[in-house]
Amino acid sequence: MTTRAERTAKGTRSRQKLVEATGTLLRRQGFHATGLAEIVTESGAPRGSLYFYFPGGKEELACTALAESGAMWRELLIRVIDASPNLGTAVENVCRLFAEGLAASNWEHGCPLATVALEASGASPAVREVCANHFAAWEELIAARLGAVGASPEDAARFGRFALAALEGALMLAKVKQDPAPLIEAGAMLREMFERHMPVVR
Amino acid sequence: MTTRAERTAKGTRSRQKLVEATGTLLRRQGFHATGLAEIVTESGAPRGSLYFYFPGGKEELACTALAESGAMWRELLIRVIDASPNLGTAVENVCRLFAEGLAASNWEHGCPLATVALEASGASPAVREVCANHFAAWEELIAARLGAVGASPEDAARFGRFALAALEGALMLAKVKQDPAPLIEAGAMLREMFERHMPVVR
Numbered sequence A, B: 001m002t003t004r005a006e007r008t009a010k011g012t013r014s015r016q017k018l019v020e021a022t023g024t025l026l027r028r029q030g031f032h033a034t035g036l037a038e039i040v041t042e043s044g045a046p047r048g049s050l051y052f053y054f055p056g057g058k059e060e061l062a063c064t065a066l067a068e069s070g071a072m073w074r075e076l077l078i079r080v081i082d083a084s085p086n087l088g089t090a091v092e093n094v095c096r097l098f099a100e101g102l103a104a105s106n107w108e109h110g111c112p113l114a115t116v117a118l119e120a121s122g123a124s125p126a127v128r129e130v131c132a133n134h135f136a137a138w139e140e141l142i143a144a145r146l147g148a149v150g151a152s153p154e155d156a157a158r159f160g161r162f163a164l165a166a167l168e169g170a171l172m173l174a175k176v177k178q179d180p181a182p183l184i185e186a187g188a189m190l191r192e193m194f195e196r197h198m199p200v201v202r
Helices: A004-029 A036-043 A047-053 A057-083 A087-104 A112-119 A123-147 A153-177 A183-195 B006-030 B034-041 B045-055 B058-083 B087-104 B112-118 B125-148 B153-177 B182-197
Strands: none
Touching: A004 A036, A004 A047, A004 A057, A004 A112, A036 A047, A036 A057, A047 A123, A047 B006, A057 A087, A057 A112, A087 A123, A087 A153, A087 A183, A112 A153, A112 B112, A112 B153, A123 A153, A123 B153, A153 A183, A153 B112, A153 B125, A153 B153, A153 B182, A183 B153, B006 B045, B006 B058, B006 B112, B034 B045, B034 B058, B034 B125, B058 B087, B058 B112, B058 B125, B087 B125, B087 B153, B087 B182, B112 B125, B112 B153, B125 B153, B153 B182
């Protein structure tokens, strides 16, 4: 017989498996192509755990998975920036890391939010809001680091937003072309831009 | 009784209606969410015309619609560039036009290729290839115009590719945030970049 604590630990693992499988499927094929049956199969979690943990069904599961992916990418950005000697190098390193991840996943693992953001934002206000909030958090992170090395609040904000736009566009183009070049090139251009406009970034 | 010429004209109209309806649906909701029944309903074309003109079904119809959208956006870029006093202003005008189109469509009409490119490129090599080819054509158009005002072939190519990445990312962010700002700002940043790096562009 299993104890209550064992059952709870097992339940938490099932919940986490469902969230991770959803994140993987959303990133690979988007919201509309991902069905609940596929999520259960991919996760290996018991079918009953789905509506127990996510009574709101696919939309609730998608919002949870997207929020988790969004937070993970924010942590990743922080780690890369902290490990780089300056922000110009950091943005190049981020682009290289994304390019390697894309190539290693057979061009499947692009931005964990972008696909869903584009195809489902019209269909689900909740999904749209989760995506918009996480994009804003990434922009603010870049802006805060630019501000910390002396950029004016206005410059920090506009460069943060522009850098995210260029990164997202380059991720999309690299995925579709199955070629790391758009990302590698965007990294070099953004570094050049940071260094030229804000010498303090060097 | 209808003549053969009338029947042919009607058939051509049906074919065109199917292609336009597919383009609209793909742009709004993507490849996976768009079914053949919905395409027929949205188009108003007779059901029988679908497999008569597109024996390859949804994939063939999608490739045709994407190729048409891609060519139309290329024409649009040419018109805006030709109507602008210089390339710096042209890139700002393109961004403003995209922002107006997005807002006027209740944030539905972003890039006609990006949504499908992200969610279907893993599922359909044919769809991926059409998208990749048209993105390349847009980049080459910008590069050719930069070359025509004196940029070196290498600079023209890298600025063309980077401008497209920034435009695509800004289009995605503007759509998801339901806010024209990412596009307006990307236009200003790209103009500044063109003018600073290539004084000849002014």
